[in-house]
Amino acid sequence: MAVTTARHTNLAIIALILGGVGIGTTEFIAMGLLPETAADLGVSIPAGGASIAAYAVGVVVGAPILAVAGASWPRRTMLAGLLATLAIGNALVALAPNFGLLVGARFLAGLPHGAFFGVASLAAVDLMPPQMAGRAVSRVMLGIPFANLLGVPVGTWLGQQFGWRAAYGVIGGLALVSAVLVHLVVPQSYPHPDGAMRRELRALKNLQVWLTLLTGAIGFGGMFAMNSYIAPTITEVTKQPASVVPFIMLIIGLGGLVGTPIAGRMADWSILRTIGLGLATLAGNLALFTWTAHWLIPAALSILACSICAGMLVVGLQMRLMQVAGDARNLGAASNHASLNVANALGAWLGGAVLAAGYGYTAPSWVGFALALAGGLIFAVSLLVHQRTRVADA
Numbered sequence: 001m002a003v004t005t006a007r008h009t010n011l012a013i014i015a016l017i018l019g020g021v022g023i024g025t026t027e028f029i030a031m032g033l034l035p036e037t038a039a040d041l042g043v044s045i046p047a048g049g050a051s052i053a054a055y056a057v058g059v060v061v062g063a064p065i066l067a068v069a070g071a072s073w074p075r076r077t078m079l080a081g082l083l084a085t086l087a088i089g090n091a092l093v094a095l096a097p098n099f100g101l102l103v104g105a106r107f108l109a110g111l112p113h114g115a116f117f118g119v120a121s122l123a124a125v126d127l128m129p130p131q132m133a134g135r136a137v138s139r140v141m142l143g144i145p146f147a148n149l150l151g152v153p154v155g156t157w158l159g160q161q162f163g164w165r166a167a168y169g170v171i172g173g174l175a176l177v178s179a180v181l182v183h184l185v186v187p188q189s190y191p192h193p194d195g196a197m198r199r200e201l202r203a204l205k206n207l208q209v210w211l212t213l214l215t216g217a218i219g220f221g222g223m224f225a226m227n228s229y230i231a232p233t234i235t236e237v238t239k240q241p242a243s244v245v246p247f248i249m250l251i252i253g254l255g256g257l258v259g260t261p262i263a264g265r266m267a268d269w270s271i272l273r274t275i276g277l278g279l280a281t282l283a284g285n286l287a288l289f290t291w292t293a294h295w296l297i298p299a300a301l302s303i304l305a306c307s308i309c310a311g312m313l314v315v316g317l318q319m320r321l322m323q324v325a326g327d328a329r330n331l332g333a334a335s336n337h338a339s340l341n342v343a344n345a346l347g348a349w350l351g352g353a354v355l356a357a358g359y360g361y362t363a364p365s366w367v368g369f370a371l372a373l374a375g376g377l378i379f380a381v382s383l384l385v386h387q388r389t390r391v392a393d394a
Helices: 006-032 034-041 050-069 075-095 099-110 113-127 130-140 143-162 164-185 196-205 207-219 221-227 230-236 242-269 271-292 296-325 329-356 363-393
Strands: none
Touching: 006 034, 006 050, 006 075, 006 099, 006 113, 006 130, 006 143, 006 164, 006 230, 006 242, 034 050, 034 099, 034 164, 034 230, 050 099, 050 113, 050 329, 075 099, 075 113, 075 164, 113 130, 113 329, 143 164, 143 242, 207 221, 207 271, 207 296, 207 329, 207 363, 221 230, 221 271, 221 296, 221 329, 221 363, 230 242, 242 271, 242 296, 271 296, 271 363, 296 329, 329 363
């Protein structure tokens, strides 16, 4: 069923974007509120990083399973259900009496992430003319940069003023509102069920799919190694009050909002060059941040540059994965988010490990530099396979 008026189309797209804002805010708010959450539940900041990793593990588990299993489900029903699960997960985080239950609730909240963006992209394409498919998908993906630009800074401020539990409660309410709006304004659509699951699973036989996923899982981990501990870095290394942290989170969101359209233009020129340049510039800026972190303005500029590079890398990887996944649209779109959340877990874990070892709050950025370089090496292998395949097909 198609939406026949521009007004209905816009309402449906807005509902999908709002759902993406709820998901993005849920993912990244834990970084901004890590000191408050850890202190309240009686764990160290490095140990508190497990709450960040738990969400990422939920995405990794949920994205491929739900994308494949839901390949033939009615899309509006699935989207509303995914957002309702997000609302429940955030409510359980807000009510968690101890750190162990909070980690479990964060895992639950992460399950809908990848599948939501994959299915929402397909639903958005159905809402608009075929020649506007790219713009439809890009509008849905605005949820993440808007979350970083508005949701995370506001949520961080709210958590600092009224307690971290209040922030998660509000995010849960936003997810519930989004679920209701999706149910009301997004038209129902019914994908063809014949062989859908088999088509999705065939993508797993493609070596380039795995190399692309591994490039994101390792290389993008560099950004999360820095971001996961950005709040204590700003207070302990930059020597700024906690009230500055929401401003820094806003800078991260602004970088993503700038980097995403830049990447779109670059990818029209070359998807492969966009990924390579994103990895190289991310590595360089992470290394630079270990020095600039001691001063507020240089630190903010380095963080902005890292976020722009990360935005470029996300778009490049997404387009590359959709390109090599072929007909496996659900799995291809959702698995990119699974890969990036492996990066989330890996970066948070390794960053916490060097902190626990006593190397200081700039050490996670050195870890990030190493991860970005490692991702570049994997991408070089992908390029080599790509070139040999082209020669063989010639």
